[in-house]
Amino acid sequence: MAYEGYLKDFLELSNITVGDTVKITKPNVEHEGMLLEKPDYSNENTIIIKLDSGYNIGVDIQDAKIEKIREGSKPKIELDPVDKELSDEKDNVSILSTGGTVASVIDYKTGAVHPAFTADDLLRATPELVDYANINAKAIFNILSEDMTKEYWIKTAEEVYNEINNGADGVIIAHGTDTMHYTASALSFMIDTPVPIVLTGAQRSSDRPSSDAFTNLMSSVTAAKSDIAEVTICMHGTEDDTYCDLHRGTRARKMHTSRRDTFTSINMNPLAKIQNNKLTINDSEVSYTKRNENKLDINTDLADNVALIKSYPGMNPEIIDIYVDKGYDGLVIEGTGLGHCSDDVITSIGRATDEKIPVVITSQCIFGRTNLNVYSSGRRLLHHKVIPVSDMLSETAYTKLLWAAGQTDDMEEIRKIMQTNLKGEMDTTLSQNYFIKN
Structure with a gap:
C-alpha cells in the first residue's frame, strides 16, 4: 500500500518519492537506502528502504531525521532487446523458464522478490549468453518452486522433449531452488535424452550485488554444450564465484537455506566442475551417459498419489x-x-x-x-x-x-x-x- 496520513504528508513536503535514495538518522544509528512502498502489514510509523546490500529493512521514523540523498526512479522491468544473431558454428541451447529467484524481479511496492521475468527477459538481462550459443528462450510457466506439482513436471518434460526434438543441442531449465532436486529427479525418470538437460537457479536475486544468477546461468550453458547427456543441476560449488558444480539430477540435494553453494551431491562426487566456461570431469571412474548414447524418448505416466x-x-x-x-x-x-x-x-x-x-x-x-x-x-x-x-x-x-x-x-x-x-x-x-x- 502507499504511504498514508502524516507519513504521506511528510514525504510530499520533503519532496521524497518511492525510488529516491534517503538517509535516515536516529540516535546512535544511521541508515541509507532506496525508499520502497509499504507492504500492507507494516507498522504505520515505519518506512521501508532497500540497502545497498540488497536487503530490505523497516525503520521506525519516530525521533528520526530523513533527508533525500538523490533522485531515483523505479527501474524498468522492460530491458533493451538483445541481438540474437544465429551462427552455424554455435550450439543451439534452449532456456525454459519456470520461475524462481533466477528469473525474478523486485516488487517495488513491497520490496519482495517475485518470479516476474519471462525467459526472454532472462536472456536480455544476461546478454553474454548469446556469445556462447544460439539461445532460444521461452517461459513455460511462472511459479515459485514450492508451488510445483507433478502436472508441472509433466508439462516441463513435454516442453523439453519438444525442444530436443526440434534440434536443441542442450536444454537449460531456470527453476526455483527449493524443489529443484525433485524436478531434476522426476525429469530423469520421464525422459531418455541424447543431449544435456541442465536445471539451474539462484539463491540470491539479480537485484542484489551477491546474486549468483549470472555465474550459474553462464556455467549452465557450458554444461548444456557438454558431453554429459543426463538431467543435471548446475549451481555454485563455493560461496564465492570461483566455480559451479554439476550434480546428477537423482543424487543432488539442497542442503542450506541461503548459501550459494547449497546443492551437494549425496553419496557421490559432483559429475563435473565448471570454471571460466570450461568443464572438467571430477572422477574418471564414474560413468555417465554421453551425448547421443540414448535415443530421445518420453514417458510421463505418473501415479495419482x-x-x-x-x-x-x-x-x-x-x-x-x-x-x-x-x-x-x-x-x-x-x-x-x-x-x-x-x-x-x-x-x-x-x-x-x-x-x-x-x-x-x-x-x-x-x-x-x-x-x-x-x-x-x-x-x-x-x-x-x-x-x-x-x-x-x-x-x-x-x-x-x-x-x-x-x-x-x-x-x-x-x-x-x-x-x-x-x-x-x-x-x-x-x-x-x-x-x-x-
Missing part, C-alpha cells in the same frame, strides 16, 4: 492408515538410521502392503544406505514386503515411485523398478544378497 512420510519418535500409526484408507498408490517411509520404524508403525505398514500399496523404505540420514537385515525391526519390515532402495535419496525415491506406480500396479514389477538403477540414483555395487533377501 504417492506420499513421503518421515518416521519420528511417538509417531501415530494412524498417519499410515489415513493414506491406506484414501487409496494412495504408494508410500515412501523415511525411516531412522538404517531404515527403521516403531513396532506400531510397522503394523500399519503391513496393512498397507496387504492392501497392495507398495511401501519404499529410505533413511533420514543424508549419507549411507538402508539395511533392513541388521535389526529386528528391519527384518519385521522385510516380512511385510517393504522395498528398501540402498542409498537412494528420499526425494528421489518419492519421484521414482510416482513414476514406477504410473507404469504398473503389479507389486513385484514396482519392486523390480525401484530396485533397478535406472538413472544413477542408487549404488548397485552391493552384494546381490541385499536385493535377493529384500
Whole structure:
C-alpha cells in the first residue's frame, strides 16, 4: 500500500518519492537506502528502504531525521532487446523458464522478490549468453518452486522433449531452488535424452550485488554444450564465484537455506566442475551417459498419489492408515538410521502392503544406505514386503515411485523398478544378497 496520513504528508513536503535514495538518522544509528512502498502489514510509523546490500529493512521514523540523498526512479522491468544473431558454428541451447529467484524481479511496492521475468527477459538481462550459443528462450510457466506439482513436471518434460526434438543441442531449465532436486529427479525418470538437460537457479536475486544468477546461468550453458547427456543441476560449488558444480539430477540435494553453494551431491562426487566456461570431469571412474548414447524418448505416466512420510519418535500409526484408507498408490517411509520404524508403525505398514500399496523404505540420514537385515525391526519390515532402495535419496525415491506406480500396479514389477538403477540414483555395487533377501 502507499504511504498514508502524516507519513504521506511528510514525504510530499520533503519532496521524497518511492525510488529516491534517503538517509535516515536516529540516535546512535544511521541508515541509507532506496525508499520502497509499504507492504500492507507494516507498522504505520515505519518506512521501508532497500540497502545497498540488497536487503530490505523497516525503520521506525519516530525521533528520526530523513533527508533525500538523490533522485531515483523505479527501474524498468522492460530491458533493451538483445541481438540474437544465429551462427552455424554455435550450439543451439534452449532456456525454459519456470520461475524462481533466477528469473525474478523486485516488487517495488513491497520490496519482495517475485518470479516476474519471462525467459526472454532472462536472456536480455544476461546478454553474454548469446556469445556462447544460439539461445532460444521461452517461459513455460511462472511459479515459485514450492508451488510445483507433478502436472508441472509433466508439462516441463513435454516442453523439453519438444525442444530436443526440434534440434536443441542442450536444454537449460531456470527453476526455483527449493524443489529443484525433485524436478531434476522426476525429469530423469520421464525422459531418455541424447543431449544435456541442465536445471539451474539462484539463491540470491539479480537485484542484489551477491546474486549468483549470472555465474550459474553462464556455467549452465557450458554444461548444456557438454558431453554429459543426463538431467543435471548446475549451481555454485563455493560461496564465492570461483566455480559451479554439476550434480546428477537423482543424487543432488539442497542442503542450506541461503548459501550459494547449497546443492551437494549425496553419496557421490559432483559429475563435473565448471570454471571460466570450461568443464572438467571430477572422477574418471564414474560413468555417465554421453551425448547421443540414448535415443530421445518420453514417458510421463505418473501415479495419482504417492506420499513421503518421515518416521519420528511417538509417531501415530494412524498417519499410515489415513493414506491406506484414501487409496494412495504408494508410500515412501523415511525411516531412522538404517531404515527403521516403531513396532506400531510397522503394523500399519503391513496393512498397507496387504492392501497392495507398495511401501519404499529410505533413511533420514543424508549419507549411507538402508539395511533392513541388521535389526529386528528391519527384518519385521522385510516380512511385510517393504522395498528398501540402498542409498537412494528420499526425494528421489518419492519421484521414482510416482513414476514406477504410473507404469504398473503389479507389486513385484514396482519392486523390480525401484530396485533397478535406472538413472544413477542408487549404488548397485552391493552384494546381490541385499536385493535377493529384500
